[in-house]
Amino acid sequence: MIALLRRDLMLTIRAGGGFGLALAFFLILVTLVPFGVGPNSDNLALIAPGILWIGALLACLLSLDRIFQLDFEDGSLDLLATSPMPLEAVASVKAASHWLTTGVPLSVAAPLLGVLLSQPLEAAFWLTCSLILGTPALSVIGTFGAALTVGLKRGGLLISLLVLPLYIPTLIFGAEVVRRGADGLSPATPLLMLAAITAGAIAMLPFASAAALRTALK
Amino acid sequence: MSFTVTNLTCQRGSIPVLEGVSFSLQPGTALVLRGPNGSGKTTLLRCLAGLTPPHAGEIGFDPDEIAYSGHSDGVKAQLSVEENLVFWAAVYGTSDIAAAVDTFDLAPLLSRPAQFLSAGQRRRVSLSRMTLTNRPIWALDEPTVSLDGENTARFAAAVNRHLDAGGAAIIATHIELGLSQVDTLELAPLKARLDHGIDPFLDGALT
Numbered sequence: 001m002i003a004l005l006r007r008d009l010m011l012t013i014r015a016g017g018g019f020g021l022a023l024a025f026f027l028i029l030v031t032l033v034p035f036g037v038g039p040n041s042d043n044l045a046l047i048a049p050g051i052l053w054i055g056a057l058l059a060c061l062l063s064l065d066r067i068f069q070l071d072f073e074d075g076s077l078d079l080l081a082t083s084p085m086p087l088e089a090v091a092s093v094k095a096a097s098h099w100l101t102t103g104v105p106l107s108v109a110a111p112l113l114g115v116l117l118s119q120p121l122e123a124a125f126w127l128t129c130s131l132i133l134g135t136p137a138l139s140v141i142g143t144f145g146a147a148l149t150v151g152l153k154r155g156g157l158l159i160s161l162l163v164l165p166l167y168i169p170t171l172i173f174g175a176e177v178v179r180r181g182a183d184g185l186s187p188a189t190p191l192l193m194l195a196a197i198t199a200g201a202i203a204m205l206p207f208a209s210a211a212a213l214r215t216a217l218k
Numbered sequence: 219m220s221f222t223v224t225n226l227t228c229q230r231g232s233i234p235v236l237e238g239v240s241f242s243l244q245p246g247t248a249l250v251l252r253g254p255n256g257s258g259k260t261t262l263l264r265c266l267a268g269l270t271p272p273h274a275g276e277i278g279f280d281p282d283e284i285a286y287s288g289h290s291d292g293v294k295a296q297l298s299v300e301e302n303l304v305f306w307a308a309v310y311g312t313s314d315i316a317a318a319v320d321t322f323d324l325a326p327l328l329s330r331p332a333q334f335l336s337a338g339q340r341r342r343v344s345l346s347r348m349t350l351t352n353r354p355i356w357a358l359d360e361p362t363v364s365l366d367g368e369n370t371a372r373f374a375a376a377v378n379r380h381l382d383a384g385g386a387a388i389i390a391t392h393i394e395l396g397l398s399q400v401d402t403l404e405l406a407p408l409k410a411r412l413d414h415g416i417d418p419f420l421d422g423a424l425t
Binding site for chain 2: 002003004006007010011014015073074075076078079080081082083084085217218
């Protein structure tokens with residue numbers, strides 16, 4: 001499993017595209033918002049939690065179709081499926097490597113970009129917290145979507161349609177954490193809900209992903 | 219101990235491709251699958267490797283006893299040959315790639331990124347993976363595609379060594395490999411056979 005994780009990280013870094021793309025998209029979105037909404041810092045601070053979370057979520061979505069598609073096309077997925085590693089482990093490792101190459105960089109970059117949206121400093125802390133807690137769910141759910149569409153040519157659109165509804169609870173609670181943090185209220189409740197979604201997704205979805213992969217490889 | 223398959227029916231999607239396949243494979247023997255294009259060689263190998271569940275019939279061994287190699291090489295273009303081999307070795311729980319490197323004379327290519335390999339060289343990397351798996355049955359789907367004469371001989375020697383060590387192999391191929399112990403399984407296209415006869419329920423009713 002460590003070997004697969006190391007290989008996937010190495011591939012993402014060497015092939016570029018992966019986290020560079022997600023970060024660049026996030027940066028572009030966040031820099032464009034003040035131009036669209038206007039430079040009024042009260043307005044910006046009001047919408048900052050939502051914009052930052054939506055940006056992170058869409059950036060995550062960008063690289064989902066690469067999770068299994070490249071391995072499927074060059075035959076590696078067949079070989080992984082016949083290897084001693086169970087497909088559940090393959091799906092978990094793929095989700096982990098997606099999170100390490102998109103979720104983590106996004107969580108680190110988000111508080112810096114929050115400054116562009118005149119987000120108060122105390123909110124930046126909760127933003128990082130909520131992203132670190134919430135983005136694993138995005139990766140795991142996204143991996144499930146990628147597994148469902150692995151055999152399809154140009155499955156990217158279908159992944160978005162399948163996955164976006166599943167992302168909504170994470171988005172609601174994630175943005176709520178930041179909003180409450182910015183207003184000085186206790187963000188404990190949405191933070192716990194966010195953690196619960198992530199824990200549930202990590203516990204259950206690798207099995208669903210593995211089942212979807214088995215069907216796709218038939 | 220022998221590896222047996224009884225009355226196996228395999229489907230590709232919802233189309234039955236093979237019916238009533240039975241064979242028994244002794245350790246030390248290679249089973250060569252022959253048949254025209256579309257007769258189900260790949261489907262049979264994928265079924266034996268556990269990628270497609272059998273529609274009917276029994277496979278008397280575990281998919282974990284099979285090392286599968288398909289049409290595609292499964293070699294990552296962005297990694298070097300060595301990194302590719304080390305990865306597969308780790309997946310199969312070893313760290314020793316020396317045997318694989320020797321078998322196909324890959325030493326001069328080790329540090330080369332796989333995207334700069336020729337088709338035949340990539341094939342050699344892919345086949346050398348078999349020696350890393352340490353599994354008793356090799357299932358190979360047209361392994362000699364894009365190999366030159368010298369490397370086809372290297373490949374045949376590798377299979378022979380595997381057979382001598384008590385392993386077995388199931389190979390779909392169209393050429394004569396010169397293996398030591400060979401059984402042949404002829405596959406006929408099922409569709410042609412079905413089209414040939416009349417509907418079994420009407421057979422004889424109209425004459």
